Amino acid sequence: MNWTWFHKLGSPKWFYQWASKWAGKLVWIGLLLLLIGVVWGLAFAPADYQQGNSFRIIYIHVPVAMLAQSCYLAMGIAGFVALVWQMKLAPVFIKSVAVVGAVMAFIALLSGAIWGKPTWGTWWVWDARLTSVLVLFLLYMGVIAIQNALDDQVFADKAVAVVSLVGVINLPIIKYSVEWWNTLHQPATFRLTEKPSMPMEMWLPLLFSALGLYLFSAGIAMWRMQTEVLKRERKANWVKQEVMSDGI
C-alpha cells in the first residue's frame, strides 16, 4: 500500500492546500445530509408505539452523542501519533477537535435531559451513561484549559497529547457502562454492524443525520485546523504567498 498521502498530510503546507479543497465541500454535504435526516426524522418517520412523538429527538441526540465519543477517540489516537511519531499536525488536530467535541458533549447532555423529562419523568438521573458523558465533557474542558494555560507551544502540544491519550481510557467505560451497570438508560440504539432493532423508516433518517453530522464536524474541524496552521506557520513563505494570493 502506498503511504505517501499519509506522510504528505504531516506537512502543514500540503495539509492546508488539501483542506482548502475539501473542508467547504464536507461542511455543505454534511449540512445537507443532516438537514435531510432531521427533516425526515422529525416530520415523516412513523411515531414510536411507546414514546409517541417524543422519541424524535433521537435524530439529534444519538448523532451528537456518537460524535462526542468519536471526537475523543480521534483525539486519543492523535495524542498517540503526536507522542510516538511527533507529527506536527497531530496537536493541531487535537486542539481543533477538542472544541467540536466539547460542544457535541454539551448538546448530548442537553438533548438527553430534554428527552429524559417526558420519558423518564426527570431531567437528570445519576445513571452511569449520563455521568460518563458529563465526565467526557469535563475531560474536553480539561484539554481546552491546559491548552490555554501553557504558553510554551511545544510543551502545550505534549501536554494535550498526554491528557487526551490518558482520557481515552475513559471511553471504554462510557461505551460499556450500560452493560456493566445495567441501568435506566436504554442500550445503544444505533449499530452499523448489526441488524437495526428499529424499522427501516426510522433507522434510515438516523443514518442520514449521523453521517451528515460526521461530515459536517470533519469539515468544521478542518477549517479550525487551517486557521491554527496559519497561526503557527505565520513566518513561513508559503503562508505569505497564500495570504497575498487572497488579495490582501
Place this chain on the structure above:
Amino acid sequence: MNYTSFFKAEWLSLLRRKQDTLNALLFFVMVITLFPLGVDPSSEFLAPAAGGIIWCATALSVLMAVEGLFKEDFNDGSLEQWLASGLSVSVLVLLKVLAQWLMVMVPLLLALPVLAQMLFLPWSSLLTVMGSLLLGTPALFLIGAIGAALTVSLRRGAVLMLLLILPLYIPVIIFATGAIRAAQLQMSVSGQLAILAAMSIVALALAPVMTAISIKASVN
C-alpha cells in the same frame, strides 16, 4: 545516584517534613467532618454514606498530596538531574510515588477505624473499606502524578490539575464505593475489588511512562 539511594533520599526528605504528612491527614479529617455538619449528622444518613464520604475525602487529600509532588524538584533543578542521571525517569517517578503513597496512606489507614466509627460505618464493612483503599489508591497516586508533572511549571497549577485529574478518578471511586455498598448488603465484594486492582495495575503500567514524558516536556 542509583535507584536504592534515590528512594532512600526521597523517603528521608519526606520523613523530615512531617508537617506535610500531618497536613494531608488533617485535611482528610476536615473533609470528613464537613459531611455530618453540612448534610446530616444522624446515623441513618451517615452509615450508608460513610464509604462514599471516606472515598471522596481520600480522593481530595490524595490530589492535595500529589499536587506538589514535583514542585520542589522542578524549582531546585533536581528534575534536570533525573534526566541527566541516565536512570529511567519512569522508575524514578514510580519510586517517588511509592514513597509518597506510603507516607500518606499509612497514617490515613491507621486513623481510619476511628473516623469510620464517627461515621457509624458498621465494623463488618471496615475491612472492605481498607481493602478498597489499599487496592484503589495506587491508581489515584499514579494518575495524579501525571497531572502534577503537567502543571509543575505553572505558578497556579493546582486548580488546573484538579480539573484535569479529578474526572479520571471517577471510575475508581464508583467501583470502590460499589464494593463498600456490597459489603454492607453482605454480598460478595471480590469482583469490585478485582476491578480496582486491575485499574491500579493498568495505572502502574502506563502512568509512570506518561509522567516521564510530561516531566521531559516540562523541563525542556
